[in-house]
Amino acid sequence: MEKIKIEKATTKPTESLKKLDIFKAWTIEDSENLYRINEWGNPYFSINAAGHIMVSPQGERGSALDLYHLIEGLRQRNIGLPLLIRFSDILADRLERLQACFNRSIARYNYANVYRGVYPIKCNQHRHIIEAIVNSGKPYKLGLEAGSKPELMIALATLDPQENTQNDPALLICNGYKDREYLETALLGKRLGHYPIIVIEQLKELYLTLKISRNLNIKPILGVRVKLCTKGSGRWGNSTGDRAKFGLTIPEILTVIKHLQALEMLDCLQLLHFHIGSQIASIGVIKNAMREASQIYVQLAQAGANMKYLDVGGGLAVDYDGSKTNFYASKNYNMQNYANDIVAAIQEACDGANIAVPTLITESGRAMAAHHSILVFDVLSTHDVSTTPPPAMEEKENLIIRNLWETYESISLKNYQETYHDALQFKEEAISLFNFGYLTLQERARAEQLYWACCGKIMSLICHQDYVPDDLEDLEKILASIYYVNLSVFQSAPDSWAIDQLFPIMPIHRLEEEPKQRGILADLTCDSDGKIDQFIDREDVKSVLELHSLNIKEIPELQPQAPELSSCLSIAEPYYLGMFLIGAYQEIMGNFHNLFGDINVVHISMNPKGYQIEHIVKGDTIKQVLGYVQYDGDDLLEAIRRQTEQGLQDNKITLEESQQLLKDYEDSLTHYTYLVADEIF
Template identity: 65%
Template structure:
């Protein structure tokens, strides 16, 4: 489209900035970035215009996030880094258990609640250890979805009577390990998700002499919604159909193991945005549960799986990045529906189990990164067309002069047409290079004149949205989208992104964020908004010599473990922070990957690499193309680079 990228350091006329009709306040920033919606009760903005984190929610105590970042940098912890707030993790666990406790009391439910955390959401040792520790008062357990996750859970989960739910594909080794763990006092429950797993359990029991506890995962007919709608129904990846569940009952009964069947499990998908989906699923599952109990199985647990959503955009709607219910609504509907079904069937009410991972882990993690520079549309002083100029240039000049509020849309389309005609004339040799340059210069001058008009409009016509995107800034940020926010790239997941400071200043730029990778998909181009999704993020212009920090929030589930090594950008530094009466305590720093680390992941040997460079410098010395001091400087720099962070070091 004729846009030229240029560094902010280059001499060019700055893009037209949004007018400032009145002084900007932090309330304006709160509304713009919707922090009151998605951030409550953990994130807000203080009078200094900085993001504040309250790790214990509304129970008191807060930290200035900008000052925290500055303090961590002084400790030689380089950006980008993830900050994990263990107090938020504890608060999320307490809130979830509190909601179920309140629902049980409200409906006089005769059973109890005992949750588990699905390790797949975030397998990092420090986080899982914190979860086990904070979950002890609630006998909170873990869910494993693979053999490695089972090994983690067996080693870390030592809370008496806490559950260890064993999901996922299973082989003989997986099942034997889970069953034998009962000898250690572990409350392992092997959930049957494939028919062949029934015989594996029976064989393990016969060989080991240990009585297992098993569950069945049902494929519900209740429909899911959104991105994970296929988690239920006949085409679901996991689970047993009703005829298959009947077969399991008959098979277990034939070997006198029907009493081992004690749990029903179902899952209708992650990030359920509508409470009606949860109601439909729990209604069907409750009926399956009572029928299993009537069949003679020793039913004790009903596992409602995951799905408890996170309000990423703060809209409190059934939009896929939000949810139209709160945690208490969720608990109330589950408890009420199960109680009613069990009372009607005269079946003992089960222990309720949930596998809420996203709702527990998302809030505790904040990804902090800095801006390296920007690119803008390069414009120069508008030069009036002369009578000697080509007609197409004179037409563009006339269009520029005519632009006003009443006709800006018509003028925009005229400018596009004239620019395209200028390119066509150039391609056929009828326009010189300097004349084409003048034509494109006038085209961008038209766009520059129209943009302030658009920014005052409440509604931007679809045909002018392209102009806003073309005139937008690109902010280059010090991270890899593929490593730190893979769901943003892979499934268009929305995350709240906003500046950590200067929130008492009006942001006068709109732009997208481009990461460090050499990939056109390495960017953020979708941002939360009250109405659906917006393409541009409101940002501040950079100040020479001053850092500009951005934060990506609610990314504590899945993102930290699912990242990949595109362009060999590795894991970021991670810092664990605990709130104290005097401020905060840095509990632990987990160093991110060095260049040597990521090279070893793809089978490069450090010593071989260094030796290769040494031999090349020796050859260059013999050829006289490098001096000894230069060769040593290169070799030392190469060695030192292997021990350095994969991300860029920004000089302050």
């Protein structure tokens, strides 16, 4: 069933606003409903009585830790934000749940074979993640999938061939484009005890593989990737069909069979592979693909191929918005439904043809890895739209300003739609008059203040209405605050920018308080695309996120030499936001826009005493990032030193100033590329 768009969240009041009883105290249950944490976060994330996010890495079976306290503890260890936290126990739990679902399906349908999971390295190639997955997957004979030569290097070095048995090895699925070096390496890995299955994506790969196998005298284990006619859904819906990037058409598969028959090597063909795209939101797509692939598998077996494996690829979706629908950021099935439909489809096809059922393989990288990583970042400052009207109207105000005053004072539930258009028209007229020299700068400022005051007054009325006229739909977004966050979207959440991927985002503390602000997030980059203005919602996508105002404390004046600036300065208490379910694809696909580098990463595991820090991977320093673009830090420092010497000779800079500049420059080269929260503003 399609996800029904009841309202456009970018424009109409959110569910929390419409249902809010203004006389009722805010509770953590209200925050749970607002941010939908029980829908997308179960069983790993929840809110405690203090209003902090709790993380339960082992689900309902283990202990939990307070994410806010964890962040504070890490900051005391001089680990700065932004910060990526990985929970290896969540990885282990995801593997166990997936295996358990297939085991239950196999028992339910009396399936006479086994399930073997394979982790696709491309999903997240970082060493500590691969090692944690392989270690946690040993009881299930978890294998790896390599889609390139570098990933093949990782797989061969990480999987332990000594743990393989002849009848039940951990599989090494060799996908992607392959050259001689790739194929030789994979085949020679078989000598070490690995079990590489070379999946033929193009006919020329077959001929090259067979030639190399003859030269090495190593019999290959082959698979074929088929281009199904079944169409995927969502962003990756074009992964199938005749014009798909990868795989063989049915006529090409028949060519493979004939060629292997002619060489008396048809017994080498043991696996059928297909992939209908990542994040498949609808179970119907999976059912249709399984029906088609099962028939192809059966006919390959009947043609004499030594078929043993069916690899259904990836596609097992993650419910990013918690709606449990076939919306692109969700899924209308659970892990058990997924396993049941795969097992049932191939069982029915094989029983009908009276052939043995295959070992089932999935490459569910997103479902394995997404939940285990949390990106935590701090808010540096905010920019709010002031809806406070200017001082009272003067007697000799310009007509356009008097009109705006009258509009502001007349706004009511009966006329707010009409008065909005009046205010908009008067503001445009004021700008036009200013451009032709008929308004002063001060008069234009008063006109703009009155316009925003009108918008604020109208918004205070419509936010409690069940229906909002279409022409006022964008008002909430127009009035939204900008929260400047210590983050690069391009580095840490590239899919949010590139393909409008939705990730759950919410504060990790203060959840016992009502979030009265509506905001969008702006990152540190000098790019207009460096923002997040789409957020999960109950029925669609909303363009603002409910947030708390920064807690500001006044401190004694620090600059008495400039009393005209302020009688005191302010300091903001830390305000932390978390982006969840980002463990798949984001880190490795990030880029260095504006030279913001890799962020700090901490690996956490649970133990009987609470938790322990397994690994700390420090983020890039400025010097390291400059090296990526072929700059040498020492050369740069020397160039600045020469400039300071010249400046001293020309009396443009003092000796003390030159030494301070060199010290700051040299220190900066060794520092994190992100901002140190200078909370004074």
